[in-house]
Amino acid sequence: METTSEPTFVLKLFVTGYSTRSNSAIDTLKRICQEDLSGQYELVIVDVLENPEEAEERRILATPTVIKDLPPPIRKVIGDLSDREKVLIGLDIRRVGDKI
Numbered sequence: 001m002e003t004t005s006e007p008t009f010v011l012k013l014f015v016t017g018y019s020t021r022s023n024s025a026i027d028t029l030k031r032i033c034q035e036d037l038s039g040q041y042e043l044v045i046v047d048v049l050e051n052p053e054e055a056e057e058r059r060i061l062a063t064p065t066v067i068k069d070l071p072p073p074i075r076k077v078i079g080d081l082s083d084r085e086k087v088l089i090g091l092d093i094r095r096v097g098d099k100i
Contacts, residue, residue: 008040009033009093010070016063017049025064028081036088068093 013029015022026045033041048055048063058067061078068075068091077090087093 007042008071009037009068010042010044011091012044012046012058012067012069014046014048014055014058014060014063014065014067017047022047022064025066025081029066029087032081032084032087036084036093066091 011029011033013025015025029043033043046054048060064081065076065078066081066087073092075091077087081087
């Protein structure tokens with residue numbers, strides 16, 4: 001979905017290479033973004049083998065790790081992303097349209 005406004009959520013997923021585990025994390029996070037964030041997101045995938053400086057700068061010690069940079073506060077989920085509710089809670093994300 002293309003939009004002229006800024007994304008509501010900015011997420012960065014750190015993976016190690018494009019292994020089965022990395023691909024599973026990428027697919028899972030993309031599905032969560034599409035289904036729960038209604039296209040109002042920017043997702044950046046960082047391979048720590050190709051960009052070790054960025055991983056070091058963000059203090060990534062294990063992969064997969066996803067960081068929510070926007071909206072504040074910054075949140076991080078490390079490891080298996082298969083449990084949707086745990087990911088949403090860990091990143092402090094409410095589904096678009098959820099009541100507070």
